[in-house]
Amino acid sequence: MNWTASQQQIFPIAFSIIFIVALVIGFLLKDKSYKIKTIPFLIITIIILVAEVVKQVRAFNTGYVLWSIPLHFCSTFLIWFSIASFGKNKLSKIGFKIALVAGIPLLISLLINPTSIITTATDNLTISWINFENLHTFYYHFTVLLFLALQITLKMPFPTLKDLKIVAIPFFSWMVTASIVANLINVNFSNLLYNNIPFMDSIRLNFGYPVYLISMFLTFFLLCLCILSFGTLIQIVNKGIILKKEQKKKLT
Numbered sequence: 001m002n003w004t005a006s007q008q009q010i011f012p013i014a015f016s017i018i019f020i021v022a023l024v025i026g027f028l029l030k031d032k033s034y035k036i037k038t039i040p041f042l043i044i045t046i047i048i049l050v051a052e053v054v055k056q057v058r059a060f061n062t063g064y065v066l067w068s069i070p071l072h073f074c075s076t077f078l079i080w081f082s083i084a085s086f087g088k089n090k091l092s093k094i095g096f097k098i099a100l101v102a103g104i105p106l107l108i109s110l111l112i113n114p115t116s117i118i119t120t121a122t123d124n125l126t127i128s129w130i131n132f133e134n135l136h137t138f139y140y141h142f143t144v145l146l147f148l149a150l151q152i153t154l155k156m157p158f159p160t161l162k163d164l165k166i167v168a169i170p171f172f173s174w175m176v177t178a179s180i181v182a183n184l185i186n187v188n189f190s191n192l193l194y195n196n197i198p199f200m201d202s203i204r205l206n207f208g209y210p211v212y213l214i215s216m217f218l219t220f221f222l223l224c225l226c227i228l229s230f231g232t233l234i235q236i237v238n239k240g241i242i243l244k245k246e247q248k249k250k251l252t
Contacts, residue, residue: 002113002114002115003114004114004115004122004123006120006123007114007122009122010122010138011110011114014142015145018142018149019149021146021149022149022150022152022153023153025040025150025153025154026150026153026154029154030154030155037154038084038092041081041147041150041151041156042085042086044081044085044143044146044147044150045081045082045084045085045086046085048081048140048144049078049082051136051139052070052078054132055068055132055136058132066185067187069181069187071174071177071178071181071187072178073102073105073106073189073190074106074117074140074141074190076171076174077103077144080095080098080170081095081099081147082095083095083098084096084099093157094166096151096157097157097158097159097167098159098167099147100148100151100156100227101159101167101171101224101227102171103144103145103147103148103151104223104227105220105223106144106145106148107145107148110141110145113197115196116191116197117141118137118138118141120134121133121134121135121137121138122134122138158231158234159228160228160231160232160235161225161228161229161232162232163228163231164224164225164228167224167228168221168224171220171224172217172221175192175217175220178192179192179213191216192213192216194212200212200215200216203215
């Protein structure tokens with residue numbers, strides 16, 4: 001794990017808090033209805049939406065920088081979380097499935113190379129209006145991880161291979177849009193122009209930008225397939241367990 005000194009101090013605390021909060025809420029709400037279980041997610045969604053509004057207002061007041069445009073990969077959680085929290089029945093479940101598939105790559109990135117995601121947000125991190133950018137960057141991403149952890153402990157809808165279309169279409173629609181805008185205004189949204197990970201950027205340097213962009217698409221697509229395949233495996237195992245229980249009841 002490529003963590004800076006400040007990340008080594010703060011990350012274990014942040015991950016521990018997320019783990020404990022997710023376990024406690026998961027235990028308290030495990031037998032509640034789907035509607036009740038969505039309350040913590042609704043609260044998280046409202047918090048990050050308000051924080052984004054504040055971020056955009058501050059950006060306009062201080063001289064808007066194009067980097068502030070919410071076209072980053074992590075900005076899509078504003079959409080997925082809203083669908084999951086405010087959507088009804090089937091739409092809500094679709095939002096949860098997309099949010100989970102998007103959340104796992106974020107978790108992996110924060111564990112392996114967090115600076116590529118949150119830059120130096122953990123340096124001199126204080127709860128102050130003056131340091132709002134670092135504050136927002138840090139808490140936003142770890143709030144997203146809390147959402148992901150709660151999805152697991154509260155056993156919210158887990159995507160399977162059957163959900164490939166409903167997961168892939170929204171995600172890759174963002175990727176195409178962000179890639180086009182990134183090239184038009186020359187802003188490196190989510191490493192879509194170049195990569196701050198040397199191994200990935202070597203593809204662009206050695207084989208050209210089109211090959212690099214295709215490799216980015218393929219990387220996310222393969223990761224998506226792995227997550228959906230895992231979900232399918234869990235579904236098969238759970239069905240097998242249920243069948244065994246039913247067979248035992250019949251025998252008794």
